[in-house]
Amino acid sequence: MYQIVSATVGDFGVGAMSPYSPPKKKRIGRQSRPVIIASLLGVLLVLAAIVAWCYYSASLRKANLLTSECLDLNKDGFVIRSQTGVVIFKMEFRSGTLDLDSCSKEGQILRCDKSTAGNINFFIETVKPKDTVECYRVRWDELEEHRLVEHAMSCSGSHWYGGAETWLQHWPIVLKGHQAPKPFITGDIHSNHQAFGGILERYWLSSNATAIKINDSVPFHLGWDETNRTLWFQARYNDSPYRPNPDNPHHVTLSYRVCVGLDVTSIHKYMVRRYFNKPNKVPSESVFRQPVWSTRALEELNQEQTLKYASDMKKNGFNCSHLELYYRYTSGYGEFELDPIKFPNASAMFQKLREDGFQVTLWTHPFVNYNSVDFGVGIERGLFVRVPGSQLPALVRWWNGIAGILDFTNPEARDWYALNLRTLKNKYGVASFKFDAGERSYLPQEFSTFVPLEDPSTFTRRYTEMAIPFNDRAELRSGYQSQNISCFFRIIDRESLWGYTLGLKSIIPTVLTVSILGYQFILPDIIGGNTYSNLTGLPDRELYIRWLELSAFMPAMQFSIPPWRYDDEVVNIAKKFTALHESLVAPRVLELAGEVLYTGDPIIRPLWWIATADEAAYKIDSQFLIGDDLLVAPVLEPGKQERDIYLPAGRWRSYKGEYFDKGPVYLTDYPVDLDEVAYFVWSG
Secondary structure (H helix, E strand, C coil), X not given: CCCCCCCCCCCCCCHHHCCCCCCCCCCCCHHHHHHHHHHHHHHHHHHHHHHHHHHHHHHHHHHHHCEECCEEEECCEEEEECCCCCEEEEEEECCCCECHHHEEEECCEEEXXXXXXXEEEEEEEEXXXXXXXXXXXXXXXXXXXXXXXXXXXXXXXXXXXXXXXXXXXXXXXXXXXXXXEEECCCCCCCCCCCCCCCEEEEEEEECCCEEEEECCCCCEEEEEECCCCEEEEEECCCCCCCCCCCCCCCCEEEEEEEEECCCXXXXXXXXXXXXXXXCCCCCCHHHHHCCEEEHHHCCCCCHHHXXXXXXXXXXXXCCCCEEEECCCCECCCCCCCECCCCCCCHHHHHHHHHHCCCCEEEEECCEEECCCCCHHHHHHHCCECECCCCCCECCEEECCEEEEEECCCCHHHHHHHHHHHHHHHHHHCCCEXXXXXXXXXXXXXXXXXXCCCCCCCHHHHHHHHHHHHHCCCCEECCECCCCCCCCEEECCCXXXXXXXXXXXXXXHHHHHHHHHCCCCCEECCXXXXXXXXXXXXXXXXXXXXXXHHHHCCCCCCEECCCHHHCCHHHHHHHHHHHHHHHHHHHHHHHHHHHHHHHHCCCCEECHHHCCCCCHHHXXXXXXXXXXXXXXXXXXXXXXXXXXXXXXXXXXEEECCCCEECCCCEEEEEEECCCCCCEEEEECC
């Protein structure tokens, strides 16, 4: 019934105590080894495939995360593509790269919390304000103390416009050399060729139908690099005239908006309507129609010379919108009474001028020289910009001496200045004032104002506001966020030269730039320039004539050097073009000026305004449009009585009666006599 078997290890009994011999291992044959190796490799390949799939899935999720509409974000920057997939905008992060693992996507917002430099708050939000426009709000908050933020915008592949007046003005922008980022503040480019000009805005526009607007709150510095064709946008407080918000003194923010449209004209129209101020009225019609005459070129300004200047004007048959008494009419700079020695009977002089049909304006400025009678008043009443931590005035040097500069953030200083201007106006029947200077560059590096200025160019804005009560005929030469001030803005003083360095060739690029920045009621400075570089006191005769002809097609004309100082031919040419300005140009300009109140569109326009698909139109800086239908091509070269002219596609009728309708058309060596300007009217 029972069967006895041998015990094994773990059993009890007699068999368990028997000697034990382990079984012999079976050797693996040579033929089995490849199979095992292949199996191991297969397992490894499967694992690698799983890892690769996981990595690919994660990468795919990250790629989807960092793409929004037509924008691609990476750790080094971002690009914007057109609807057809072409890259039209590139921005590089220069002060740090993003840690993509800290990024997330919430709807149309891409956010990141870290960069290689530390903690940040970064986002790009896609917004679509209208069907034809797409915008990207970009913000980089640097949360680490005392750091800066810098992004670099590529200018390659397109033409760029905007920014500021410059000493060497080109259209489109030409980047020269290498410039480390410097404060983007208003300056006098005539005295400092490296400065930004008196009229500037944080706005640039591209032929790729892309526009960028830097936010007002940014402590903004601008640099560039010619080799890489980049503009550097930097935010910083260290070694800077910008002042941080007291509630957040250590952190900087670079924020801006990039908008893309169907074409350059339509995107500019959108940006102007959305972000720029608009004037609320059109200045005096007579300034558009008839020339302004300034006493600036008179060797000596006094009562006798002023009356003679006005008499000569009438004797030679010229009209006048108003006569401007330039500097040297007071005993000291900063005073508000005519010098009794130079003007022994000022009231009688003004009465005589009024009887002869002259409106008179006076030159004014924000300086009170230390040796003037009003300097003590300014100190006693605390009217000046001060030394930090002190009640002492911060003295500044300007082109007429050393002075205190009025603090236009102080209501008392504003009231005192305005009261003095009104007193002059009422006492002598003065029509208005020419407000000179106002640039931030005339403030000391360190200063204190009644209301602290986080953005130092706000000083320019406060000064331009002083022109508002007198804006019917007022004139300003500086502007920052001042487009709503309904007066004439004069481009900075020109030299009596032919070239681009504040010469005749610089006028069209400067006027186009200022127009793109939203300033439309433009004075192109005095005809012939200011003779700073001419020891004879008179500009070259041919230069004067060509300057006069160009000015006749600007919104307003301004004489100082009278034509009768040359000869009868120059007088006759001047009469011809002041008449042409009044009959042809002024009516069209006034019509456009009324539209500016609602649209902000330029009066003086680049050729690409009506030819957005024409690459040639983007590079032309010696022609311009008045509205959409009057094209002007002045001669800007010495010794020339011909010039090359480009007509965009369309049907154009020349001032000689010729028709050109096989557009676009290049007219080579088109004849233009010394007493002519080539202009063409759109005829459908």
